[in-house]
Amino acid sequence: MVGKLITFEGPDGAGKTSALMAVIPLLKAKCNQDIIVTREPGGNPIAEKIRNVILDVENIAMDNRTEALLYAAARRQHIVEKIAPALADNKIVICDRFVDSSIAYQGAGRGIGEDAVAQMNLFATNGLTPDLTLYLDVPSEVGLQRIKRNRQNQYDRLDQEKLIFHKKVRQAYLQLAQDNPKRIQTIDATQDLTTVVDQCRQVIEQRYPDLFIV
Numbered sequence: 001m002v003g004k005l006i007t008f009e010g011p012d013g014a015g016k017t018s019a020l021m022a023v024i025p026l027l028k029a030k031c032n033q034d035i036i037v038t039r040e041p042g043g044n045p046i047a048e049k050i051r052n053v054i055l056d057v058e059n060i061a062m063d064n065r066t067e068a069l070l071y072a073a074a075r076r077q078h079i080v081e082k083i084a085p086a087l088a089d090n091k092i093v094i095c096d097r098f099v100d101s102s103i104a105y106q107g108a109g110r111g112i113g114e115d116a117v118a119q120m121n122l123f124a125t126n127g128l129t130p131d132l133t134l135y136l137d138v139p140s141e142v143g144l145q146r147i148k149r150n151r152q153n154q155y156d157r158l159d160q161e162k163l164i165f166h167k168k169v170r171q172a173y174l175q176l177a178q179d180n181p182k183r184i185q186t187i188d189a190t191q192d193l194t195t196v197v198d199q200c201r202q203v204i205e206q207r208y209p210d211l212f213i214v
C-alpha cells in the first residue's frame with residue numbers, strides 16, 4: 001500500500017469530528033494527493049448498519065465481547081471496501097477512529113483486556129496500522145459536559161456509560177500515546193477549536209512536508 005492512513009482518536013466529546021471537518025478543507029487546499037475522509041464504526045453501507053446495531057440505546061443486553069467483535073467486523077468491511085483500495089490508489093485516508101478506539105473502549109473501558117482486543121483486531125486488519133494518529137485529549141468530565149450541553153438528543157449507547165468507564169478509556173489512550181510516541185501525537189483538546197484545528201494541521205503538514213505545498 002502506498003497512500004497514508006491518518007486517524008483521529010479521543011474520548012467522547014474531545015472534538016475529533018469538529019476538528020477533522022475543519023482541518024480537511026485546509027489540507028485539501030494545499031495537498032498534492034487525493035484525501036478521503038471516513039469514520040469508524042461505519043464508512044460504508046454494511047459497516048454503517050453494524051454501527052447502528054452497536055450504538056442503539058435499546059441494545060442494553062449486548063455482551064462486551066459481542067460489542068468488540070462487531071466493531072472489528074465493521075472495521076474489516078471498511079478496510080476491504082474503502083480503506084485498502086484508497087491506500088492502494090495512493091490516497092490519503094483520514095479516519096475518525098480506528099483500532100485504538102477498540103483498545104481503549106473495549107479493552108480498557110469494558111475490561112476485556114487491551115492485549116486481547118489488539119490481537120482480535122489483528123485478524124480484522126491483517127496488520128494495517130495508521131501511519132499517524134492525532135490523539136485529542138480531554139478530561140472525561142469535559143468531553144461528557146460538551147456532549148451533554150450540545151448533543152443531549154443524540155446520546156448513543158456508549159455516550160450513556162458512567163464517568164468511570166470514560167475515565168478508563170482516557171487512561172488507556174494516554175498509555176497508548178506513551179507507548180507509541182512516534183505514531184501518536186497528542187493534542188490538548190481543551191483548547192479552543194481554532195487552536196486545536198491549527199495544531200492538527202501543523203502536525204500533519206510537518207509529518208509529510210513533501211505532500212503539502214507551503
Ligand SMILES: Nc1ncnc2c1ncn2[C@@H]1O[C@H](COP(=O)(O)OP(=O)(O)OP(=O)(O)O)[C@@H](O)[C@H]1O
Binds near residue numbers: 013016019146191192
Ligand atoms: N475545542 C472545543 N471547545 C469547545 N467545544 C468543542 C470543542 N471541540 C468540539 N466542541 C463541541 O463539543 C461537542 C462534541 O464535539 P465533536 O462531536 O466534534 O466531538 P467528538 O470527539 O467527535 O465526539 P464523539 O466521539 O462523542 O462523537 C460538539 O458540540 C462541539 O461543538
Ligand SMILES: Cc1cn([C@H]2C[C@H](O)[C@@H](COP(=O)(O)O)O2)c(=O)[nH]c1=O
Binds near residue numbers: 098101
Ligand atoms: C471505532 C470504535 C468506536 N467506539 C465507540 C466510541 C464512541 O462512543 C462510539 C462511536 O461514535 P462516534 O460518534 O464516532 O464517537 O463508539 C468503540 O467503543 N470502539 C471502537 O472500536
